Amino acid sequence: MTSVGITSYGYHLPWYRLSRKTISAALGALGKGGGAGDKAVAGYDEDSMSMAVNACIDCLKNTDKKIDGVIFATTTAPYRERESAGIIATALDLGSGLRTADFADSLKSGTSAINFACDAVTAAGKGTYLVCGADCRLGSPGSADEMTVGDGAAAVTIGNDNVVASFEGSFSLSYDFPDYRRLDKDRFLRSVEERFVREEGYPKIIPQAVKGFLKKYDMEPKDFAKIAFSCPNAREHGTIATRIGFQPAQVAPALASLTGDLGAASPLVNLVMVLEDAKPGDNILVVSHGNGAEVLYFKVTENIDKVSNRGRFQKSLNNTQKLATYEKYLAFRGLLALPIFDDIEGITELPLVWRSRKEIYALHGTKCKVCGTPQYPPQRICVQCQAVDQMDDYAFADKKASLFSFTIDYASPNINPPLVYGYIDFEGGGRFVFELTDFDPGSIKTGMPVEMSFRRKYRDEIRGIVGYYWKAVPKRD
């Protein structure tokens, strides 16, 4: 029997960083926890869903995109009711004949999703599941939580063909430990007293899970090349590493220091980070926490050397843009009442969105069977040769693209002005006007290569609708 495990992986870290010193400088004593380093901050047009889609795009590059199920792990789904995994599958154009599920409400949902996906493939003896995790948790301004949490996403495919890291075992603990909580109405994290958490929470539960795992499989710390575990606090991360008896060289760096705690995305991002440096034969452990803890055990295979373009993760940790002010961060998160958006929302016609879901979510246009011209948005009458109803569905999001023309618009309202947009030419044909995002204003030039990125276009609070669409991002790889 072939092994089951990870067959590909990808991630999306936002471009923006907020220095914790910037928070302290803005809020004085309120900005407690202080501390050094930066946290990863989702752009104004990003949320857990959009980041997950981009992580999945990264993960599915160079794969056949034949996916039997999508599982999305998060504690910050954009909708209280409306499945995120279904939107993700639509954006990725995975078809409708698949399972989709959201694993929510716990920081350990990322490892739960992998566990269930591995079990599903094992039980069926076939199939590929796409598991993605993303979080965009919000600490209230000035809280310790604001200091510790960051935003990010990662994705893996679980299957039994060309496995790069085989799934060798897991160990789960479930406790109703009340470190974090939120009600429907809660915008910000609520957390219990820190001392209680330090003494009774994850610093105790993670070691318990790791020890339980080692006992269950009769293994020792020295059997592992790497262990990665998530934890909101970098100092506690060191304490836990000592407690579980792993040598510092075996312990992957704390995300708390690199990006902030990425919530439900943490174990997936940890997994990606470890796989980026792994060698065939390495045993690796990934540990989550949150209402208990879970340990996942993988063995890296020879196939890891076939993964293209490795080592990007480290680069993207350095390729970032620091937010100059705390106010900018507040604006990104919708915590400043910017007046400009009061009156510009229109009605989203949901039947239209449903009918045009491929056009809007998956960036599909059409390609004329007669003359071969790709065109976006989808057309029935060919713009080139006038043929009627001779169109094939055509995906634009994954095509090489470049900036034909652009403008820097200082007049149009935007949360992160100026608004920059221009016409994008797709290799093979097709042109349409798109917004640019995550750019350095001085670096924009006509002809520059760009990539399409899935973004949150708007959030209509009045009608409870979150709109997503695609923007162009300068190609950085």
Next chain:
Amino acid sequence: MADGIKDKVAIIGMGCTKFGERWDKSAEDLMVDAFVECLEDAGIEKKDIQAAWQGNQITEINIGHCPVPLSTTLKLPFIPVTRVENQCASGSEAFRAACYAVASGSVDIALALGVEKIKDLGYGGLPSSGETMVWGAEYRLITPGWANANPGMFAQMAQKYFERYNISYDEGKKLLAKISVKSHHNGALNPKAHLHREITVDDVLNAPMVTYPLGLLDCCGVSDGSAAAIVCRADMAKNFRKDPIYVKALQVSGESGIDWMHQSYDYTHIETTRRAAIAAYKEAGIKNPREEISMMEVHDCFSITEMVTYEDLMISPVGKAGEDIDSGFYNLDGKLPCQSDGGLKCFGHPIGASGLRMLYEVYKQLQGKAGPRQVKNPRLGLTHNVGGQPTRNCCFVSVIGI
């Protein structure tokens, strides 16, 4: 075989309000002002009008979508009324409809009125397309921002024009600046214009950037206003006045989609202008527009629009509009004065009224009634009115003459 509109219809009266930030006037007030001037100028009675068209775009937020405000405000006597909309070319569309009705023989005398009351909406520029749904619900979901991106969509044309013809940013900005300086000079001579200040090239270059590479003084004014025309059968025109102005050509071209979504579009011209101009010259019997046209009012929503229009109307050679700008060819004292009334730039741009405002200026010039900005002995004038953006628009071109 259709033989066109030439000399079948005449303009016997026109009216135009002062354009500007008319906080003192409602859309209805502006309509009445334009109509009263127009009716007096025509020397007819209201009961002589047999059909009427209203052109407006964003004002529908103020007065609604239908033409009833036209008939109830002007107290028109139970005649056919229709509202037309073609974005910034709505006023021209109203005029075209009235002329066609007369030319068809179904009526003898018709009214066209354009109006826009934008400033009440509370925007510095035009309101967002999110509110006005200019391009519809689907387009709104897949285009940048919620903004009405007109300044940015025209700005890209400046960028591509500079790029294509190897014009440096500084040179290009200067050429565009001269267009605005010329229009401000003319606008300062026009009491009905929105903006009355002469400006210098440096003023334009130092103005705040709006949509790179266009600055504030590359953009036209956004105004309230109304304009109107009364047209009749050409053979009866001299019964009403000794100096009627005759319609020589009315043409519209709508974008086919190719420039909107196909990589063949160079973004350095507006194809619909060229198509409408070719058709209009044919209809009017114009062989050499550079020599035959006495003056013109073009759609200078932005300086770059005016620059490419010189070429698209086949008056300046392609890529060489800069030479005509530098030589003053389009100045008030030049060979072919353009925007003698200040244009959209300074007369202002109440969307649905602008097409009729352009005709108003040409009409007055042809009658020799343009005061200090009078062009010498004009015989044939052209108006050019674009509704939309370079990649997605309808373009109207008319020729009228004595």
